[in-house]
Amino acid sequence: MDSEKTINPPSGFAAFALLLVVLAVAAVCLFIGEEPVGAILGVLGFIFILPGLVIVNPNESKVLTLFGKYVGTVKKDGFFWVNPFTVKRKVSLRAFNLNGQQLKVNDSIGNPIEIAAVIVWQIKDTASAVFAVENYIQYVNIQSEAAVRHLANSFPYDNLEDETATITLRGGAEQVSLLLEKELNERLDRAGIEVLEARISHLAYAPEIAHSMLQVQQASAIIAARRLIVEGAVGMVEMALNKLSEKNIVELDEERKAAMVSNLLVVLCGDRSVNPVVNTGTLYH
Structure with a gap:
C-alpha cells in the first residue's frame, strides 16, 4: 500500500x-x-x-x-x-479522546483489579488510516483495550505483596503512562495513528478483594508508623541517657538504666497518655 x-x-x-x-x-x-x-x-x-x-x-x-x-x-x-x-x-485530522471502559483484569501477581485509561490520538497518515485497516476508529478501540490489559498484566497493583517491584500501577503513574503511550504507538502505527497522550483514569482493586486489600494497606501503614515511632523513641532514649551521663545528674547502674529505658519506651511508643507514678523513696524502694 x-x-x-x-x-x-x-x-x-x-x-x-x-x-x-x-x-x-x-x-x-x-x-x-x-x-x-x-x-x-x-x-x-x-x-x-x-x-x-x-x-x-x-x-x-x-x-x-x-x-x-x-x-x-x-x-x-x-x-x-x-x-x-x-x-x-x-x-x-483533529485530536480524538478515547475514554476507555473499565476493564477487570489480573495484575502481575494475580490480584483482580479494575483499570481504565484515557487516550488522546490523531491521524498522522491518512492513506494508512483509510486503506490499511477496515475501520480505524474501531481499530483504535480494540487495540487500546488490548494495550491496557497487557499493561495491567505486566505490573503489580502496588508493592504490598511484591516488595521487589520497581514499578507499580498505583505508585508509578508517570512511568506507567509513558509505557502505555509507547505500546499504543507501536500497535497503532500500522493504521497511521499517533497517540499524543495516554493516562490511567481509573485504578482500583476488584470489589471481591477490595475490603481485604484495604485491611492489608491499613496494617502496612500502622506497621510503618510504629517503625518510625520506635526509631524516634530509641534515639530520644539514647539522647536522654547520654545527657544524664554528661551532666553527672545521676549515676545509674545497668539495672536502673534498663528500667529507665523500658519506662521511656512505654511513654514514647504508647498510643495512650500515661499516668506517672511519683516515687518518694529511694531509687531502690
Whole structure:
C-alpha cells in the first residue's frame, strides 16, 4: 500500500467561475435556438466541473481515489477543484479522546483489579488510516483495550505483596503512562495513528478483594508508623541517657538504666497518655 501523498489541487473559485461561464453560454445558445449546443455545454458543465468542486475545512482532509487507485490527500483547507471522477473521502485530522471502559483484569501477581485509561490520538497518515485497516476508529478501540490489559498484566497493583517491584500501577503513574503511550504507538502505527497522550483514569482493586486489600494497606501503614515511632523513641532514649551521663545528674547502674529505658519506651511508643507514678523513696524502694 502507498504511503500518504499530499497534493495541492487548483483553486475551486476559477473552476466555479468557468462553470458559470459555461452555463451562461449554454443559456444563450438555448435562447437563440442552438438547443443542441446549449444542452451539450450544460451537460459538460454539470458532469466535468461541478462534481470536482470540493471544500476542505480546517483540520480535515480529503482522501482521493480514482478507479480504485490512490491519488493523494488534500490537507490544505480551502475551496478546490479535483478530477470529477475521483472518490472523495473525508478524514478528520483533529485530536480524538478515547475514554476507555473499565476493564477487570489480573495484575502481575494475580490480584483482580479494575483499570481504565484515557487516550488522546490523531491521524498522522491518512492513506494508512483509510486503506490499511477496515475501520480505524474501531481499530483504535480494540487495540487500546488490548494495550491496557497487557499493561495491567505486566505490573503489580502496588508493592504490598511484591516488595521487589520497581514499578507499580498505583505508585508509578508517570512511568506507567509513558509505557502505555509507547505500546499504543507501536500497535497503532500500522493504521497511521499517533497517540499524543495516554493516562490511567481509573485504578482500583476488584470489589471481591477490595475490603481485604484495604485491611492489608491499613496494617502496612500502622506497621510503618510504629517503625518510625520506635526509631524516634530509641534515639530520644539514647539522647536522654547520654545527657544524664554528661551532666553527672545521676549515676545509674545497668539495672536502673534498663528500667529507665523500658519506662521511656512505654511513654514514647504508647498510643495512650500515661499516668506517672511519683516515687518518694529511694531509687531502690
